[in-house]
Amino acid sequence: MSPTLVERLRSGLPEEAVLTDPDVTASYSHDMASFCEAGRPAAVVLPRTVEHVQHTLRTAHELRVPVVPQGARTGLSGAANASDGCIVLSLVKMDRILEIDPVDRIAVVEPGVVNATLSKAVGEQGLYYPPDPSSWEMCTIGGNIGTASGGLCCVKYGVTAEYVLGLDVVLADGRLMSTGRRTAKGVAGYDLTRLIVGSEGSLGVVVRAVLALKPQPPAQLVLAAEFGSAAEACDAVCRIMARGHVPSLLELMDRTTLRAVNAMAGMGLPESTEALLLAAFDTPEPTADLAALGALCEAAGAGQVVPADDLAESELLLQARRLSLTALEAVKGTTMIDDVCVPRSRLGALIEGIERIADRHRLTIGVIAHAGDGNTHPTVCFDASDPDESRRARASFDEIMGLGLELGGTITGEHGVGVLKKEWLAREIGPVGLEMQRAIKKTFDPYGILNPGKLF
Amino acid sequence: MSPTLVERLRSGLPEEAVLTDPDVTASYSHDMASFCEAGRPAAVVLPRTVEHVQHTLRTAHELRVPVVPQGARTGLSGAANASDGCIVLSLVKMDRILEIDPVDRIAVVEPGVVNATLSKAVGEQGLYYPPDPSSWEMCTIGGNIGTASGGLCCVKYGVTAEYVLGLDVVLADGRLMSTGRRTAKGVAGYDLTRLIVGSEGSLGVVVRAVLALKPQPPAQLVLAAEFGSAAEACDAVCRIMARGHVPSLLELMDRTTLRAVNAMAGMGLPESTEALLLAAFDTPEPTADLAALGALCEAAGAGQVVPADDLAESELLLQARRLSLTALEAVKGTTMIDDVCVPRSRLGALIEGIERIADRHRLTIGVIAHAGDGNTHPTVCFDASDPDESRRARASFDEIMGLGLELGGTITGEHGVGVLKKEWLAREIGPVGLEMQRAIKKTFDPYGILNPGKLF
Structure with missing residues (x-):
């Protein structure tokens, strides 16, 4: 720890804002x-103002000290991990909702606002901020912007990136840049807003965001469909999407996940179920829409199809999904959650391939998927105290990414590259793309102080 | 014209692909x-293959000759205008639809595909490509991507940018870069796809695009509402949006436009109408939705509210809107179409300000607006053979942009910066943003051969 660095930081920050x-x-x-x-x-x-962030970055820039921006640290790719001797810049105290406007359908927020806090606040005005990562009760909007987070709603409402209209960003040298707009449309110059979204704190630090909102839709009604094979469930997903349905949720859980949930919570899911599909509609006539979707599931070979009659039943049906990750964690103590996304027509091939990878490595890998988006969470269960099993876990994790690329997919649908997948980024985007990405990084951050060692 | 340049071009291109x-x-x-x-x-x-484009750019890069990429030249900002001695690279012959997939809901196209051709082709498979610029029967997808075009559907479906998942781009030096993905989600690295969209051919030449599609919605049903003032019509827009409606179209025409249409087509619109609002729903129950919307129009002061009973009536109601630009052109022979976009809550203030500007400059300025998006097309009518009137037309055009910025808007909602608005870009995005934009341009195009003199 350099006393000079800390003194310099303290010269422009309140006492309690610098922890050592x-x-x-x-x-x-x-x-x-x-x-x-x-x-x-x-x-x-722990800055409370834009000026605090600027002071921190000016100092870091001058002293060439790495800065690692952080939200709630709920990320799953190591993108918020500290490097030795760095300044961790935690934005959690910049947590004000500055504005919610029902006519313009926008919210203006600081980066530390928790996703659930914003969702609740806009909900009270009849508005809806769709992005709903699993960690939505903890994670921050700044973190969501950094990783361009997704969630369960994406199949209908898209990801975080689609809701960011404009940003205030502190650049590596401490200058403040405004991008984008607060209008519904706008094409003045290059889209720097979208360049910053998903850049994992490597191009600048977001200190303010203008977010687009939707009107609050009706509460969704859920249907569960049990299948004798994952292939049939994936076939149902293809039929549903090809028929033009727009469900507000379309999730898949494989056998491994279902058994883990059964073992933990005794939910009495039949052991013959090899895959469970959960679908929902938040349309004006969800019952009719669910009936049409249920018929497609049956045509694809579903055994039982259970539509909820009301919100309480819908919540019950979603219970198994909500418990999935906890249940898979209980299997071996540790999990490694992947987020490979393939064209949804290749979902069946991906899940089949993951089963083969699990067998070959003698591992338990449960698959939960945002099936409607082809975005899977293959979750490798392992005992972290067993070096050989840990090695096999990591190897299987990598093989799943390789399979995803072979199937025309991406290594990361919603978690980001961070540290975890940086060796894989080049394989996905190729040498020319990688060179241009590095060149952009250098343009924004010539001394490489912003979240070094991430992405590339 | 340099014989060397043409010889070099011809060495890698078919005879008919080089026009001199x-x-x-x-x-x-x-x-x-x-x-x-x-x-x-x-x-x-006129390339027909990716290799043709690469050869052209390699040649231009080596000889430092400017390259101006072009689609159908329907743009409204001069972004496709030639510079002296340049190579015009017209992508219109690369016009193949390579793939349409109803399960993955994507289309893969070459840049020269005409928007209407794609819309028709995907429609035949029950799919929908929403972006619908007014020039949709002529303009190309490559041009739409270059300017991030909008249209009438944006109020519900968003702009071109939201439908571009991945691109193949030939860089300034002739190298081929792939960006993005063909999956529904993906966050691997910086979003170079969105950086290219709207970059007006200044960062690279798009040679292939993966586009997201929606299911075909039901045909829309239209309602027309007549107002005694533009302020009331704008108030209705605010009420409609605040109440959570999601119309598939929400257009406004002001008095000047209505009178021009009446004069040209004798449509018998009452002269007492100061503003006409056109709204539509493509929902399962459009009649009920239109009734609710009509009631809001009445509450805002609408005189007559006319909901269409069927598709034929809907088309009739849209006639006046479709004729607007032609009618305004007829007023003075020449028009200059602006596309300032403001937060929709400021639409009334913008239209009122435009009236003042028109009065001050003794000009006819008709306003057509994608009202639901706050995106206006103030259309300055002038006699191009009258130097003083032309000067006043240009001055009023600039003042409208200034007013748009004052109201928290953008100088361009959907037409782009091109040559026309480049002096204004800096005013909108500020010096830091402009510096970063220029730095990105330099990173992609160190010799400045790609569409020089545009944007900046």
Whole structure:
């Protein structure tokens, strides 16, 4: 820890905004990803104003000290992990909702606003902020913007990126840049807003965001369909999408996940069920829409098809889905959650391939999928205290990404590259794309102080 | 014209792909914008393959010759205008639809595909490609991507940018870069796809695009509402949007436009109508939705509210809107079409301000607006043979942009910057944003050969 650095930081920040106690700063060292290195921060800065962020970055730029921007550290790719001697810049105290406008259908927020807090606040005005990562009760809008997060709603409503209209961004040298707009449309110059979204804090630090909102839709009604094979469930997904349905949720759980949930929560799901499909509509006539969708499931070979009659039943049907990750964690103590996304027509091939990979490595890999988007969460269960099993877990994780690319997919549908997948980015985007990405990074951050070691 | 350049081009291109007859090449010198300089091309290249485009750019890069990419030249900002001695690279012969997939809901196309051709082709498979610029029967997908075009559908379906999943782009030096994906979601690395969309051919030449499709919605049913003032019509727009309606179209025509249409087509619109609002729903129950919307119009002060009973009536109601630009052109012979977009809550203030500007400059300015998006097309009518009137037309055009910025809007909602608005870009995005935009341009195109003199 450099006294000069800390003194310089303190010269423009309130006392309580700069943490240096190593026990405290260590607790800011990593997000929720497995297998990602994390260093020891020199200091943690908790800004409350844009000027605080600017001061921090000016200081870091001048002293060439790495800065790692952080939200709630719920990420799953190590993108928020500290490097040795870095400044962790935690935006959680910049958590004001500055504006909600029902006519313009926008919200203006600071980056530390928790997703659920915003969702609730806009809901009270009849509005809807769709992006709903699983961690939505903890994660921040700034973190969501950094990783361009998705969630369950994406099959109908798209991802975070589609809801970011404009940003205020502090650049590596401390200058403030405004991008985008607060209008519904706008094409003045290059789309720097979208360049920043998903850039994992490597191009600048978001200090303010203008977000697009939708009108609050009716509450969704859920249907569960049980299949004797994952292939049939995937066939149902293809039929549903080809027929032009627009469900507000279309999730798949494979046998491994269902058995883990059964084992943990005793939900009495029949052991003959090899795959469960959950679908929902938030349309004006969800019952009729669910009936049409249920018929397609039956045509694809579904055994039982259970449409909910009301919201309470819908919630019950979603229980198994909500418990999935916890249940899979209980299998072996540790999980590694992938997020490979393939064209939805290749979902069946991906799941079949994952089963083969699990067998070959003698591992339990449960698949939960945002099936309507072809976005899977193959979840490798392993005992982290067993080095051989850990090695096999990591190998299987990589093989799943390789399979995803072979099937025309991407290594990451919604979690980002971070540390975890950086060796894979080049394989996906190719040498020319990688060179241009690196060139952009250099343009924005010539000294490489912003979240170094991530993405590339 | 340099014989070396043409010889070099011909060495890698078929005979018919290189045009040099000055009478022919002159016809490629400009798009449909007024007041934009246009030079004389040295040659027009009409590639049919990606390799043709790569050869052209390699040649241009080596000889430092400007390249101006072009679609159908229906643009309204001069972004496709030739510069002296440039190569015009017209992509219109690369017009194949390579793939349409109803399960993955994507189309893969070459840039020269005409918007209407794609719309028709996907419609035959029950799919829908929403972006619908007014020039949709002529304009190309490549041109739409270059300017991030909008249209009438945007109020519900968004703009071109939201439908571009991945691109193949030939860079300034002739290398081929692939961006994005063909999956529903994906966050691997910086979003270079969105950086290219709207970049007006200044960062690379799009040679292939993966486009997202929607299911074909039901045909829309239209309602017309007449108002005694533009302010009331704008108030109705605010009420409609605040109440959570999602119309598939929400257009406004002001008094000037209505009188021009009446004068040209004798449509018998009452002269007491100061503003006409056209709304539509493509929902399963459009009649009920239109009734609710009509009631809001009445509450805002509408006189007559006329809902269509069927598709034929809907088409009739849209007639006046479709004739608007032609009618305004007839007023003085020439028009200059702006596309300032403001937060929709400021639409009334913008229209009122435009009236003042028209009065001050003794000009006829008709306003057509994609009202639901706050995106206006103030259309300045003038006699191009009258230098003083032309000067006043240009001055009023600029003042409208200034007013748009004052009201928290953008200088361009959907037409782009091109030549026409480049002095204004800096005012909108500020010095830091402009510096970063220029730096990105330099990163992609170090010799500045791609569409020079546009945007900046």
